[in-house]
Amino acid sequence: MRVLASLSLVIFLQVLHINAGRHFWRITDHVHRLRLERQRSYVTKTKLWNEPLQFNRAPIAEFLKQPFDHFDRQCRKSFEQRFWVNTAFWKQPYGPVFLLIGGEASLSEYDVLSGEHVDLATKFGALVVAAEHRFYGESICAAGLEMSNLQYLSSQQALADLAVLHANLSHRFNLPRNHTWISFGGSYPGSLSAWFRLKFPHLVFAAVASSAPVRAQLDFQDYNKVVANSLSDPMIGGSKECLANVRSAFSTLGAALEKGMPFVKHVAKDFKTCTIPNSLRDKGQLVASLADIFMGAVQYNGELAGINVADLCSTMVNSTTSPYGALQDVANQYLERMELPCLDIDFVHFLKFLSNTTSVKMIGTGERQWYFQTCTEFGYYQTCNVSLGCPFSKLMSLDDSLVACSKVFGVETSEITFSVAFTNEFYGAAHPRGSRILFVNGDIDPWHALSILRNETISETAIYIRGTAHCANMLPPSDSDPRTLRLARQKIEAQVGAWLKKARLGVAV
Known part of the structure; x- marks a missing residue:
């Protein structure tokens, strides 16, 4: 007889999130x-x-x-x-x-x-x-x-x-x-x-x-447009200054990642990454992982101490350093709160994680299963188009998500596009x-x-x-x-x- 065996389990409402990062x-x-x-x-x-x-x-x-x-x-x-x-x-x-x-x-x-x-x-x-x-x-x-x-x-x-x-x-x-x-x-x-x-x-x-x-x-760009609006919403502790500083911090980060290895190594040290982001996909993982903190704060605003709009905006606005330095503070607070020694930004690790069929996760979110459903039914990939209001980085690309579908599940882009269209026709969108x-x-x-x-x-x-x-x-x-x-x-x-x-x-x- 199973009686309240799951008191310490991670359950209840469902989650929706797919992007290049795991955080x-x-x-x-x-x-x-x-x-x-x-x-x-x-x-x-x-x-x-x-x-x-x-x-x-x-x-x-x-x-x-x-x-x-x-x-x-x-x-x-x-x-x-x-x-x-x-x-x-x-x-x-x-x-x-x-x-x-x-x-x-x-x-x-x-x-x-x-x-x-x-x-x-x-x-x-x-x-x-x-x-x-x-x-x-x-x-x-x-x-x-x-x-x-x-x-x-x-x-x-x-x-x-x-x-x-x-x-x-x-x-x-x-x-x-x-x-x-x-x-x-x-x-x-x-x-x-x-x-x-x-x-x-x-x-x-x-x-x-x-x-x-x-x-x-397929390409859910509006997700991050809403995130931007929420970061500037005073009703929940956001502000225009907060949004501007988030944009500035990610812009500085993106520019550094484009300058070459000495700058990339410096960024890796700044944000305590577990490995040096050598490839373009690793750099995408880095910016997506940092964006995850803000995206999670908006989606679950008010539920997790320290990871909510008011607290993040307080850090981004009141820091005595630059917006880039404030972003470092946000990352450090996140690692401390999650008890993580470093920020995992290795894209190959991400693919291996999704490919694991032996360690079936019985508790919480089924990441492999859900990613499969996005590849075969829904898309929902949260990309970043800066010109359309996203406050993060163009390195958060649709291609990274589609590559994961192909390499992990053998589902190619044309199939995903067809499946998303079929879902909308079948249910009425x-x-x-x-x-x-x-x-x-x-x-x-x-x-x-x-x-x-x-x-x-x-x-x-x-x-x-x-x-x-x-x-x-x-x-x-x-x-x-x-x-x-x-x-x-x-x-x-x-x-x-x-x-x-x-x-x-x-x-x-």
């Missing part, structure tokens, strides 16, 4: 640890249970056998999908089912114990389910992540997994075919939530899609024309650039939250939440209530 993933892991602690604290301090949560009362991880390929019955391979069920709040037999969809990271028991969907379940008497995405966490086959298995990793297969789970739980709890299900998800799972409603409207009555990049894009889908985004979150920010139809609506970052509405509430976020949660609750009323009345729209 954003390190930042994400730290954010996940803090989110887990926040979840645990919220569960133990609130009255979600009749008594404080006991270890032997934790929801138990269950596993459902799923086919590798739902669309080819000749394929006999299968894997075990992990999921959790929490019946504590369910008003049987008519209470709705709230399904939290997993994505490119592992889930845990806490995904049916806390979060926005659980708070709503307590109000509306819902059965809570959390389903891990195929090939992430422990929902992975014994054969591992060889290409022979990865070929079955896609959003389409993941949606079919949800349909099978829906049938399994409907049978288990004796739910009628028209029983009301509402799906929830944030980031890539936010897209899956919207797409589950879009592609399986007979199974899921409505969907909440938070920070959902429903539009696939920014105009899916679905119904009963609520898109929730924060204006600080760079991923809002690929989501839906305005009402598409009378029942395909959007909430756009001023001053909040990635998936902020999905976290347990906090006294420090801005008023805009509290109001947004009230709107989400009202929308879910309205959907449930329509379901009870049998309203079709």
Whole structure:
């Protein structure tokens, strides 16, 4: 019996980030640890249970056998999908089912114990389910992540997994075919939530899609345009001076990297790199790794001490040295906070990291799997075009990301371009024309650039939250939440209530 075995794991909400550097993933892991602690604290301090949560009362991880390929019955391979069920709040037999969809990271028991969907379940008497995405966490086959298995990793297969789970739980709890299900998800799972409603409207009555990049894009330049806007936003501690100094620092860095080896060695010493950036791709890794610190601060603003817009801008503006020297201070603080001896900027190391199929990561983000999905479905490569507003460096190129797809997975640029176009055609991109889908985004979150920010139809609506970052509405509430976020949660609750009323009345729209 597995009882709260993952108290120290890096889990909960999903992540989205692909660029040449690996350091954003390190930042994400730290954010996940803090989110887990926040979840645990919220569960133990609130009255979600009749008594404080006991270890032997934790929801138990269950596993459902799923086919590798739902669309080819000749394929006999299968894997075990992990999921959790929490019946504590369910008003049987008519209470709705709230399904939290997993994505490119592992889930845990806490995904049916806390979060926005659980708070709503307590109000509306819902059965809570959390389903891990195929090939992430422990929902992975014994054969591992060889290409022979990865070929079955896609959003389409993941949606079919949800349909099978829906049938399994409907049978288990004796739910009628028209029983009301509402799906929830944030980031890539936010897209899956919207797409589950879009592609399986007979199974899921409505969907909440938070920070959902429903539009696939190969070269995602707008990501860093949003980062630039956020670094200059006084509401979250940014300023025009901060943005100007970040631009200046990266400009000085780029110029030094172009001058030749004596200057390159000096840069390596300045930023404590593990190796000398000898190749152009290593130099790209260096600038991307430094940019990761700012990009992570924006995407997860307010969640990680020291790595947020206000703190970084304070360093960049108040340093007694030059902007380049302030950037050194930012890098040193990052290494100290992450307990790293040096900054890994070796591109060959990065390729080896993505190529590893034997050390399957069961906890946190599945970097190899997610990079494969970007190569075969989404793109999402965050490049830097300085002339279009990016504050970093042109060395953060699309080519580095595409080379990784080719060398690690054998997926060439023409295939990626086709796959991104197919994804948009299959799901409708920014105009899916679905119904009963609520898109929730924060204006600080760079991923809002690929989501839906305005009402598409009378029942395909959007909430756009001023001053909040990635998936902020999905976290347990906090006294420090801005008023805009509290109001947004009230709107989400009202929308879910309205959907449930329509379901009870049998309203079709």
